[in-house]
Structure formats: C-alpha cells, structure tokens
Amino acid sequence: MxxxxxxxxxxxxxxxxxxxxxxxxxxxxxxxxxxxxxxxxxxxxxxxxxxxxxxxxxxxxxxxxxxxxxxxxxxxxxxxxxxxxxxxxxxxxxxxxxxxxxxxxxxxxxxxxxxxxxxxxxxxxxxxxxxxxxxxxxxxxxxxxxxxxxxxxxxxxxxxxxxxxxxxxxxxxxxxxxxxxxxxxxxxxxxxxTLFSAKQAGTVGTPKESMWQGMKAGVAYLKLQPLLMTIIGIALLVNFLMSAYQVGYSYILIEKLKMVSQHFGFAEGAFAVGMLLLSIYLSLRKEIKYPLLAAKKGLILTGIIIGGTILPLLIAIPYNLMFGFYILLGLSLGACIVFINTPTQVMMQKQIADEYKGRVFSIIETVAMALSPLGMVLYGFLYDVFPAQWVLLLSSGLFIAVVLILARPAVIRKVHPELAEEKVVKKRAEAF
Structure with missing residues (x-):
C-alpha cells in the first residue's frame, strides 16, 4: 500500500x-x-x-x-x-x-x-x-x-x-x-x-509461553523503563490523594454549602465541559514537545485547584458567586486532566514496544486504580472526624509535594534531555 x-x-x-x-x-x-x-x-x-x-x-x-x-x-x-x-x-x-x-x-x-x-x-x-x-x-x-x-x-x-x-x-x-x-x-x-504496526498482533512471545509467563514478561519490561516507573509512581499516589477531592467535593457542596441539586449538577457537568474544550484544542494544535513537563505543570495546577475547593468555607461568598466559582473550578480541573493525560499517553504510545502495549497499559491502569478504593474509605472516615477544609488543604499540599519530588527537574531532564540543550542554545543567543 x-x-x-x-x-x-x-x-x-x-x-x-x-x-x-x-x-x-x-x-x-x-x-x-x-x-x-x-x-x-x-x-x-x-x-x-x-x-x-x-x-x-x-x-x-x-x-x-x-x-x-x-x-x-x-x-x-x-x-x-x-x-x-x-x-x-x-x-x-x-x-x-x-x-x-x-x-x-x-x-x-x-x-x-x-x-x-x-x-x-x-x-x-x-x-x-x-x-x-x-x-x-x-x-x-x-x-x-x-x-x-x-x-x-x-x-x-x-x-x-x-x-x-x-x-x-x-x-x-x-x-x-x-x-x-x-x-x-x-x-x-x-x-x-495493523495499518502502521511494525509487527502483527498475536505473534507476541513464544508459542509455549503461558499467561503467567507473559504477564511476568510485561512486568519485567516495565521495570526496565524508568519513565514508565515514574509515571506509575506518580499515578499511584496522585490517584490516592485525588480521593480527597472525589469524596470531599460532593460533601462540601451539598452538606456544608447547601448547594441546590440542580446547581450541583451544573457544577459537576462543568468538569466534562472543561475536558471537551481542551480535547478540541489539543486535536487542532501541534503535538506537545515535552509531555512529562506539561503533565507536571498540569498536576501542580490540579493540586492548587483541589486546595481552592475550600475557599468558600473560609470566606463568606454570596451564593451566586459561589456557584460561578465552582463552575470555573470544574472547567479548569477538566481541562487539567486532559492536559495531563493526553501528552502522557501520546508519549507512552510512542515509547512502549508494540508487543508489550496491552500488558503495560493494563498494568498502569490497574496500579493507578489500586489505592483509589482505600483512599475513598479513608477520606470518608477523615471527613467525618476532622474539618473538611483542613483535610482537603493537607491533601492538596501532599499532592503538590508528590509531584515536585517524583517529577523533579533531574527526572524531567532524563526524559527530555533536549530541554537542557534548548536552554543552553537560548542562553548563548541571549549572550549575543
């Protein structure tokens, strides 16, 4: 062809x-x-x-x-x-x-x-x-x-x-x-x-390879990829801490701020609208050059948004202004999630060998979901015992700290070595 x-x-x-x-x-x-x-x-x-x-x-x-x-x-x-x-x-x-x-x-x-x-x-x-x-x-x-x-x-x-x-x-x-x-x-x-595949699906491994051996091979491949291990570590802890928002958001809006059900539905729907708008934008623009750096920025902004959820609990805000605030928060969070996920997934699509993609993507998804049920149970308990604003504020701080540590500059430079080279070129250009 x-x-x-x-x-x-x-x-x-x-x-x-x-x-x-x-x-x-x-x-x-x-x-x-x-x-x-x-x-x-x-x-x-x-x-x-x-x-x-x-x-x-x-x-x-x-x-x-x-x-x-x-x-x-x-x-x-x-x-x-x-x-x-x-x-x-x-x-x-x-x-x-x-x-x-x-x-x-x-x-x-x-x-x-x-x-x-x-x-x-x-x-x-x-x-x-x-x-x-x-x-x-x-x-x-x-x-x-x-x-x-x-x-x-x-x-x-x-x-x-x-x-x-x-x-x-x-x-x-x-x-x-x-x-x-x-x-x-x-x-x-x-x-x-398989239009653009270098290798036909269904030919992975040896004919006598068992399912257990195949899954072990997928884990072994994953361990040899520092970038993927970094993404798994971030996903595991970030999704656990994200439970603070998932549990606390409804609790704060309905129980603490007494938002009416219709307005609550609009506030929740704003999240999907934010995802849709940024998806349209990313589908029209050129590919993001440094995906992990973009994901890091998106995650830090997500941590700030999670912390910002408590603002109406700390400051008295008129009802209509509060409703508008949560609409804006939902739009921003939805956009952040797409800005994090899309470049990261594109990078993984390009870097993971085709014969391991199914196993690697499924392992990442499983690990990412692993701590979420525990997080929901834990935060359900914490919100009953401690003030919601302090639970969410502490979780927001931990969220940002996890991102800054696991996606520190040394890790970013290792994944995107050309970023350091670009900075050197810029400095030389400025010097002249």
Whole structure:
C-alpha cells in the first residue's frame, strides 16, 4: 500500500474510531444513567445503588492485567469486535428478562459486571492499537478525539437519559443501547488495526509461553523503563490523594454549602465541559514537545485547584458567586486532566514496544486504580472526624509535594534531555 493510500486510510480510521467511541460511550452512559435511576426509584436503597457501582469497578480492576496479556497475544481487532458483540448480547439478555419477567437486581448486577468486563477488553485493545491505526504525526489528534467523544458523551448522556427516562420504557432503552452497540461493531469491522504496526498482533512471545509467563514478561519490561516507573509512581499516589477531592467535593457542596441539586449538577457537568474544550484544542494544535513537563505543570495546577475547593468555607461568598466559582473550578480541573493525560499517553504510545502495549497499559491502569478504593474509605472516615477544609488543604499540599519530588527537574531532564540543550542554545543567543 503506497504512503498516500495509507494516510487516507489513517484519516478514515481517525474519524471512524472517534464515531465508534462516541456511539458506544454515549449508549453506555445513557444506559448507566437509566439503570442507576431505576435502582434508586425501585429500591430507594443507597446500598443497592453502591453495589451496582462495585459491579462496574471491581471486574475491571481484577481482569485488567489478564486483558493486557490477551490483547498482546491475540489479534486486537478480533478482541475489540468480540468484546462489543458480548456487550450487545449481555444487553440483549437483560432486554429479554425485562420484557418477560421484569427487571430484577441480580439480572442488573450480572449485566453490569459483564459489560464492565467486555469494555475493559475493548478499551485495552483500542488503546494498544492507536499507533497501528494512525500515522505518528496524528497520534495526539487521535488521543484528543477519543477523549473528546468520551467528554461529549459525559455531558449529553444525563440530559438525554433524563428526557427519555420519563417518556419511554426500560425495554426500549435497552433496544436503543443494543442498536448503538451494533453500529459500533459494524464501524470497528471496517478498521485495519495493523495499518502502521511494525509487527502483527498475536505473534507476541513464544508459542509455549503461558499467561503467567507473559504477564511476568510485561512486568519485567516495565521495570526496565524508568519513565514508565515514574509515571506509575506518580499515578499511584496522585490517584490516592485525588480521593480527597472525589469524596470531599460532593460533601462540601451539598452538606456544608447547601448547594441546590440542580446547581450541583451544573457544577459537576462543568468538569466534562472543561475536558471537551481542551480535547478540541489539543486535536487542532501541534503535538506537545515535552509531555512529562506539561503533565507536571498540569498536576501542580490540579493540586492548587483541589486546595481552592475550600475557599468558600473560609470566606463568606454570596451564593451566586459561589456557584460561578465552582463552575470555573470544574472547567479548569477538566481541562487539567486532559492536559495531563493526553501528552502522557501520546508519549507512552510512542515509547512502549508494540508487543508489550496491552500488558503495560493494563498494568498502569490497574496500579493507578489500586489505592483509589482505600483512599475513598479513608477520606470518608477523615471527613467525618476532622474539618473538611483542613483535610482537603493537607491533601492538596501532599499532592503538590508528590509531584515536585517524583517529577523533579533531574527526572524531567532524563526524559527530555533536549530541554537542557534548548536552554543552553537560548542562553548563548541571549549572550549575543
């Protein structure tokens, strides 16, 4: 295939991949909204609602390392399509149950668990295949468009779900989701996952290599990459400390500041809008030159934003001004998250060997999530015992300290040696 043909195909991949992700993400989030609403309406139980959330998170955490090995071992296109078909069948099973005997909590929990498992395989397969789908010059654009589709779905799905929930029945909801999933399958079937790959997926390792050996090889590869180990260390501690914000944000706005539910919804939605706006910006601009340095700046700003959440607790602010403040905070935080994640993911896409991508991305995701449940439990306890402003302020300080230590100038120079050279050239130019 000549270079012009490959570039045209890459452009097709760019938009087909984005549309597929938008359709599947939108369907998934509208379904999630409808099921959550149904559980709360039917049972009135926060425990039943929480159990559905656990059925969504726990399977992902457990299966992610195994998914990475399988994605590296077998053809990624086949895995992505099988995962999407399995999602469609799971929703179809729930539709049959709802149309015949009526929805039950066990059926919902089983379906949520299956969808969580299948989406893990689909997500790892696609993330590991970005460098095979598009040319190197457009990796950042692909990552930004992917994030844009997820952000748009996060913004629109609650509004669409809320409008539809009162108008159509749950079986019809499930039919819509099945249809969206079927369209995603058709689009994915037209994509060449190895267009730019140097090595065909499914040829990793030796024929007799066991799953355990394959996973050990992935960990061994990871240990030899100082940059990836630095990213894992930062992700582990930062996500743990981020739990202070995740738990404290709702607690402060609802319990302490008595923000009305409608305004709280807008304040939370601002986060997704911020992600969407910066995703659009990054998709249009040239690739960020020093990704780890950009991520460091974004993380420091995130730490400042987390600390800034407590400002209305310390200073009396009129209600409307307080509402506007949290809208601005949500927009800024959403933009920061994209500014951190997108350049870092682009850098990893380029530096990780193709035959290890599935395992490495799944290990990073698993480690990043590992301390989050512990953090949520710990901070839930701390907010009950200590004043919220001091818990959040201390966590913000620790957050910034972790970033400054783990992404210190020596580490940045090691990852981006050309940065030091650029500074020397600038100094010489200034001298003349």
């Amino acid at each position: 000549d270079s012009m043909m490959m570039l045209r195909k890459a452009t097709y991949h760019l938009w087909t991949f984005t549309i597929s992700k938008l359709i599947s993400s939108f369907g998934s989030q509208v379904y999630s909204f409808a099921i959550s609403f149904y559980i709360l309406q039917a049972t009135g139980s926060a425990k039943s609602f929480a159990l559905n959330l656990i059925c969504n998170v726990l399977p992902r955490t457990i299966v992610s390392p195994f998914a990475g090995y399988i994605v590296d071992k077998y053809p990624r296109k086949r895995i992505a399509i099988i995962a999407q078909i399995a999602t469609t069948l799971a929703i179809g099973g729930l539709f049959v149950v709802s149309a015949t005997t009526g929805l039950s909590l066990p059926a919902i929990y089983i379906t949520t668990s299956i969808v969580a498992l299948t989406s893990t395989f689909s997500s790892v397969a696609f993330t590991s295949s970005i460098t095979g789908l598009v040319d190197e010059a457009r990796i950042q654009k692909a990552m930004s468009l992917n994030q844009m589709s997820i952000s748009f779905a996060a913004i629109a799905s609650p509004a669409v779900g809320g409008l539809l929930y009162g108008v159509i029945s749950m079986p019809l909801f499930l039919i819509f989701y099945m249809a969206a999933s079927a369209v995603a399958i058709i689009l994915e079937a037209t994509i060449n996952f």
